[in-house]
Amino acid sequence: MNKNYIILTALMIVLAGGLLVVPERQKYQQIGPDELLWEIIQPTRYVSTDKVAQLIIEGDPSLELVDVRPTADYEKFSLPKSINIPLDSLLQESYQDYLGIDGMKVLFFSNDDIKADQAWVLAKRLGYDNIYVMKGGLNCWIRTIIQPKKPSTDSPSTEFALYDFRKGAQMYFTGAKTETSEKSSNKKAVKIQRKKKKTAASGGC
Amino acid sequence: MKKHKIKNYPHYINPYFGGLLLGILIIVTVYITGRGLGASGAVKSAVVTSVDVVSSSHAEESAFYSKFISDDHSPMYNWLVFESIGIFIGGLLSGAIFGRIKKFRVEHSPKITSKTRLIGAAVGGILFGFGSQFGRGCTSGAALSGTATFSFGGMIVMFGIFGTGYAVAYFFRKLWI
Amino acid sequence: MHVHELNPKKSIITLSIFFIIIVVGFITLKTPWLTYKQVPEQTLRMISEKGNCLYPYELASFVAGTDDNIMLIDIRDKFTYSRGHIPGAINISAYDLTRKEEIKQLKEFKDKGVSVVLYGDNQLQANGPWMLFRQIGYDNVKVLAGGYDYYKMHKDNLADTESDDSYFKGTADFDYAKVAGSTVSTSTTTSTDTKKPVKVRRKKKKAAASGGC
Amino acid sequence: MGPLIPNGILTGNWDFVIALLLGIAFGFVLEASGFSSSRNLAGVFYGYNFVVLRVFFTAVIVAMVGLLYFDYFGWLEMDKIFILPTYLTPMITGSVVMGFGFIIGGFCPGTSYTAIAIGKLDALVFTGGLFLGIFLFSEAFPLFQDFYYSGDMGSPTITDMLGISAQWIAFAFVVIALAAFWITWIIEKRVRKNITPYKF
Numbered sequence: 001m002n003k004n005y006i007i008l009t010a011l012m013i014v015l016a017g018g019l020l021v022v023p024e025r026q027k028y029q030q031i032g033p034d035e036l037l038w039e040i041i042q043p044t045r046y047v048s049t050d051k052v053a054q055l056i057i058e059g060d061p062s063l064e065l066v067d068v069r070p071t072a073d074y075e076k077f078s079l080p081k082s083i084n085i086p087l088d089s090l091l092q093e094s095y096q097d098y099l100g101i102d103g104m105k106v107l108f109f110s111n112d113d114i115k116a117d118q119a120w121v122l123a124k125r126l127g128y129d130n131i132y133v134m135k136g137g138l139n140c141w142i143r144t145i146i147q148p149k150k151p152s153t154d155s156p157s158t159e160f161a162l163y164d165f166r167k168g169a170q171m172y173f174t175g176a177k178t179e180t181s182e183k184s185s186n187k188k189a190v191k192i193q194r195k196k197k198k199t200a201a202s203g204g205c
Numbered sequence: 206m207k208k209h210k211i212k213n214y215p216h217y218i219n220p221y222f223g224g225l226l227l228g229i230l231i232i233v234t235v236y237i238t239g240r241g242l243g244a245s246g247a248v249k250s251a252v253v254t255s256v257d258v259v260s261s262s263h264a265e266e267s268a269f270y271s272k273f274i275s276d277d278h279s280p281m282y283n284w285l286v287f288e289s290i291g292i293f294i295g296g297l298l299s300g301a302i303f304g305r306i307k308k309f310r311v312e313h314s315p316k317i318t319s320k321t322r323l324i325g326a327a328v329g330g331i332l333f334g335f336g337s338q339f340g341r342g343c344t345s346g347a348a349l350s351g352t353a354t355f356s357f358g359g360m361i362v363m364f365g366i367f368g369t370g371y372a373v374a375y376f377f378r379k380l381w382i
Numbered sequence: 383m384h385v386h387e388l389n390p391k392k393s394i395i396t397l398s399i400f401f402i403i404i405v406v407g408f409i410t411l412k413t414p415w416l417t418y419k420q421v422p423e424q425t426l427r428m429i430s431e432k433g434n435c436l437y438p439y440e441l442a443s444f445v446a447g448t449d450d451n452i453m454l455i456d457i458r459d460k461f462t463y464s465r466g467h468i469p470g471a472i473n474i475s476a477y478d479l480t481r482k483e484e485i486k487q488l489k490e491f492k493d494k495g496v497s498v499v500l501y502g503d504n505q506l507q508a509n510g511p512w513m514l515f516r517q518i519g520y521d522n523v524k525v526l527a528g529g530y531d532y533y534k535m536h537k538d539n540l541a542d543t544e545s546d547d548s549y550f551k552g553t554a555d556f557d558y559a560k561v562a563g564s565t566v567s568t569s570t571t572t573s574t575d576t577k578k579p580v581k582v583r584r585k586k587k588k589a590a591a592s593g594g595c
Numbered sequence: 596m597g598p599l600i601p602n603g604i605l606t607g608n609w610d611f612v613i614a615l616l617l618g619i620a621f622g623f624v625l626e627a628s629g630f631s632s633s634r635n636l637a638g639v640f641y642g643y644n645f646v647v648l649r650v651f652f653t654a655v656i657v658a659m660v661g662l663l664y665f666d667y668f669g670w671l672e673m674d675k676i677f678i679l680p681t682y683l684t685p686m687i688t689g690s691v692v693m694g695f696g697f698i699i700g701g702f703c704p705g706t707s708y709t710a711i712a713i714g715k716l717d718a719l720v721f722t723g724g725l726f727l728g729i730f731l732f733s734e735a736f737p738l739f740q741d742f743y744y745s746g747d748m749g750s751p752t753i754t755d756m757l758g759i760s761a762q763w764i765a766f767a768f769v770v771i772a773l774a775a776f777w778i779t780w781i782i783e784k785r786v787r788k789n790i791t792p793y794k795f
Contacts, residue, residue, distance in 0.1 A: 004390050016769035019762040033416040033518050040510030041476050077558035114551040121513045139555040217386045220646045222393040223628030224653020231658035239598030240677035244705035252729045269736035287611045291618015296709025299626035311716045326717040329700015330724015338732045339689025344703040351679040353658035355752040358681030365690020370698050374640035377698050381637040407668040
């Protein structure tokens with residue numbers, strides 16, 4: 001017997017044993033903190049409610065709407081054709097199949113944009129691409145699409161064009177012809193909306 | 206090692222060296238293609254192609270063939286077919302280098318005739334072909350590459366093949382020793 | 383008898399090369415100087431905990447210069463910062479947040495037990511950077527609820543904002559089902575629409591059939 | 596980084612060239628190790644030649660350990676590689692049938708190609724048998740279609756099924772394989788004393 005065989009055996013055991021003793025690395029860590037910050041800074045992940053409405057109306061097949069609110073809220077109301085991934089179960093194995101599909105744009109939304117943005121940061125860290133956040137969330141959705149506000153008469157014509165689009169979208173999503181009933185039933189909410197409007201730059205939330 | 210180089214004895218590489226090379230080859234294959242090696246898939250492609258050529262309608266109706274037929278290219282235009290051609294060429298190359306390519310012959314145990322050996326080979330081939338479809342692969346595809354990539358099914362096939370081999374070896378000993 | 387070459391010299395060489403490649407792998411394994419201290423599951427738990435935000439009314443003592451336990455960092459760019467910021471806040475643009483000096487500074491704050499509060503124009507702007515710092519292990523980092531915009535509006539009556547809740551995020555401002563489905567005839571259709579299990583494309587598992595062996 | 600093709604680093608037309616090259620390397624190793632002789636192959640079941648066991652298990656343990664290291668270094672994403680699906684009952688049945696085929700036929704598909712290359716007629720017949728076997732299977736497919744798809748367990752890894760980490764599985768395989776190498780070396784020596792050497 002050749003002593004080389006003993007060397008071979010030892011070498012192989014060392015190699016295999018090495019696997020057991022190497023410090024565990026974070027399996028999840030798909031993009032580093034530096035890169036993650038770079039991605040976070042980019043505002044390109046925010047999609048306005050108008051754009052979302054347009055994509056839904058056009059029936060963009062590559063759009064995947066993900067509602068990150070709790071399931072109970074999702075069942076009460078959500079955007080058409082959206083799926084529900086509650087934020088606290090975002091990391092569950094069964095939901096991973098919905099993210100990172102080639103050619104699909106995943107759009108997170110929640111009541112406003114914070115929770116959706118948090119979902120975005122987590123998903124981004126896990127290395128998913130083509131993920132977006134609906135700016136302003138459902139609150140903004142209601143304000144701009146479901147209850148669009150008529151611009152004042154001295155507004156530029158682009159404002160009116162936007163308003164017309166929103167009215168059309170409103171009809172598409174609610175079938176409503178008038179909005180008087182909504183306004184009266186939600187006075188309080190509308191008030192808050194005004195307060196915020198002041199600070200917001202322009203039409204968007 | 207010189208003393209083993211007796212004339213007429215084939216010169217093979219050390220089996221552990223072969224295994225090492227094969228293991229590294231699997232790593233390279235997985236690294237490049239994301240999947241392991243395979244062999245029986247090429248024969249399957251050949252079967253599908255033949256059936257498709259002989260009777261196209263029959264192939265399209267069949268639940269099995271139709272899985273592998275597509276309109277834009279022949280079933281022979283397949284990764285595994287090219288790989289199997291490669292296996293053949295590789296064998297030719299190695300045979301040429303080590304001087305093993307000779308005239309056509311049948312290798313068999315001295316206790317059996319060539320005819321018995323050929324019948325055995327045919328029966329074995331049929332069984333292997335049949336089994337490889339149920340096993341989703343043969344020794345190289347399922348057992349070797351499957352186990353190496355930690356597939357549970359691959360491990361089952363590996364233990365299945367070798368376990369059966371040992372279990373029934375006694376009954377077929379005449380064929381080999 | 384078929385005889386194999388008995389001396390595994392080549393095997394030793396090959397396995398050694400293999401071994402060396404793996405050693406090289408270890409040497410070149412770069413450990414980034416910033417690493418995540420939280421696994422994503424921890425982060426997920428963390429964001430639903432209380433005490434992640436600093437509320438505007440808590441700012442009063444800081445602005446007055448009497449609170450040493452808080453450090454405010456303005457993550458907006460220099461220009462925006464120069465046009466107006468919370469008094470006492472230092473400016474580190476979001477682009478520079480992970481620079482070595484800034485991290486060092488952050489570490490000093492952490493060791494001293496000072497809470498670092500990030501703010502942008504609104505809470506959303508600081509949300510991402512805040513989550514990043516929490517994930518890399520700076521538990522002392524908070525985010526200013528409402529952001530600079532809210533502060534600007536209420537800077538004269540910060541203490542009074544304790545009762546205001548408009549800066550709370552994550553709540554629904556509307557009863558969506560009611561508002562969105564205002565007309566009775568359509569509300570039924572929309573609600574059934576959403577309840578129906580939506581058919582979505584899932585990642586396709588690779589078809590096994592084509593493989594064979 | 597890897598796997599290169601699924602990650603889109605290598606694309607399109609190189610597929611088949613790579614397939615051919617990998618096949619050549621595979622065939623070369625098989626032939627050079629002695630897999631082109633059915634008597635060598637069958638020897639593993641009778642204890643006079645353990646070349647199959649040695650080559651096979653060396654390859655498995657090297658690949659397992661190597662892949663885990665590659666995964667560890669981030670060179671290869673293990674969750675992107677193809678994991679053979681598991682269909683429990685058909686796979687057990689199929690492997691038993693293949694076991695019979697192996698001991699009767701003396702080849703497996705890959706090795707038979709290399710044996711044809713060096714002029715073995717029995718390998719040619721074996722490949723013909725393979726063709727026929729798959730043909731028979733395909734023709735009779737409707738008969739056992741249900742069975743073919745039964746026991747579908749998805750694509751579980753050994754870790755998924757046994758709950759042992761991949762590192763420990765690889766280590767166990769290494770230890771068992773190395774032990775087997777030493778034991779079979781002793782067996783082979785004993786058996787070979789009582790067997791008449793064969794030429795090819």
